[in-house]
Amino acid sequence: MPGIWETHMTFSQRSRSLFKTIAVVLALALPTALAISSADARVGGGMSSGSRGSRTYSAPPSTTTAPGSTSQFNRTYTQPGAGMNSAATAPARGGLFGRGGGFLGGLAAGFLGAGLLGMLFGGGLFGGLGGLSSILGLIIQIVLVVFVVRLAMSWWQRRHAPQAAYANADAGSGQGPQTNYRSGLGGGLGGFGFGANNAPLEIKPDDYEAFERLLSEIQTAWSNEDVAKLHTLATPEMVSYFEQDLAQNRARNVVNKTSNVKLLQGDLAEAWREGETDYATVALRFALTDKTVDRNTGAIVAGSEQPGEATEVWTFARRPNSGWELSAIQQTN
Numbered sequence: 001m002p003g004i005w006e007t008h009m010t011f012s013q014r015s016r017s018l019f020k021t022i023a024v025v026l027a028l029a030l031p032t033a034l035a036i037s038s039a040d041a042r043v044g045g046g047m048s049s050g051s052r053g054s055r056t057y058s059a060p061p062s063t064t065t066a067p068g069s070t071s072q073f074n075r076t077y078t079q080p081g082a083g084m085n086s087a088a089t090a091p092a093r094g095g096l097f098g099r100g101g102g103f104l105g106g107l108a109a110g111f112l113g114a115g116l117l118g119m120l121f122g123g124g125l126f127g128g129l130g131g132l133s134s135i136l137g138l139i140i141q142i143v144l145v146v147f148v149v150r151l152a153m154s155w156w157q158r159r160h161a162p163q164a165a166y167a168n169a170d171a172g173s174g175q176g177p178q179t180n181y182r183s184g185l186g187g188g189l190g191g192f193g194f195g196a197n198n199a200p201l202e203i204k205p206d207d208y209e210a211f212e213r214l215l216s217e218i219q220t221a222w223s224n225e226d227v228a229k230l231h232t233l234a235t236p237e238m239v240s241y242f243e244q245d246l247a248q249n250r251a252r253n254v255v256n257k258t259s260n261v262k263l264l265q266g267d268l269a270e271a272w273r274e275g276e277t278d279y280a281t282v283a284l285r286f287a288l289t290d291k292t293v294d295r296n297t298g299a300i301v302a303g304s305e306q307p308g309e310a311t312e313v314w315t316f317a318r319r320p321n322s323g324w325e326l327s328a329i330q331q332t333n
Helices: 002-038 103-120 132-159 162-166 205-223 227-231 236-251
Strands: 254-274 277-294 300-303 308-318 324-331
Touching (some): 205 277, 205 308, 277 324
Antiparallel strands (some): 254 277, 277 300, 277 308
16 A cells, blocks of 8 residues: 555654754754853852852852852862962862763763664664664663762762862861841841851951951952953962953953942851851852853943843952951852
């Protein structure tokens, strides 16, 4: 019956075309999604960078401003079990899933790329998507990738347990998570609220003023690409990351402009002392205009003129006879 065979062949061709179309869409959507995630180009590049002394590998307590968790550091000089004063001299590479790549990032990308190319060219893990067995093969491939990723994540978490950060911690590094300051929008000093200070290190109103001032001045210096000014506002480690990000912007012939920075809400997560260095970790929710423009024409290539909001956890460090400096920026989950 030619009519039946012709109908079957037509349906098979349509199915194959549909799967190839889906593969093309996924192949195009993947780099687009990655570009969107990297378009957040304000100071720090949307990554978690820096050091929190002996607590670098210990998550700061949650606060009203940042009630969720914080991401692990993508870039840090501090090795597990070492304080900031004994930080390594070479920049750390990206984490397991770091935005710079990482082992599992490359592994997942390789599997995904291989699968998409297989669909595009009629191959795939089990000979393409022409039949039910091939579809089941693709599902099995996905399950295997997820299984491998979960095993690797479990191994990584066990290897880098937070307790390791305290192995060689300074005896005066504090006594664990502290009672937080609570703040409401527009309450307290600027966006910071005040309460009973039970932290081992007392954070006073003028300290909060310094934190709010640094938030604005660092964004301005970053926008102006003023590295000399950044050296007066942040630790050498943080400035090294800023210089890397600015160099990448120059290579792409763009400049990131942030303006109208305003603190909306802030909480103290914890404050402690290690040796002669004071640390304060605060959650910040702030408004700003964040855009990336072409260096020659001024045309907007990412972001917009519309103000937006961001919530990050910043850690400040203060050494004897000096003011507070930015020591770390962490993204919230």
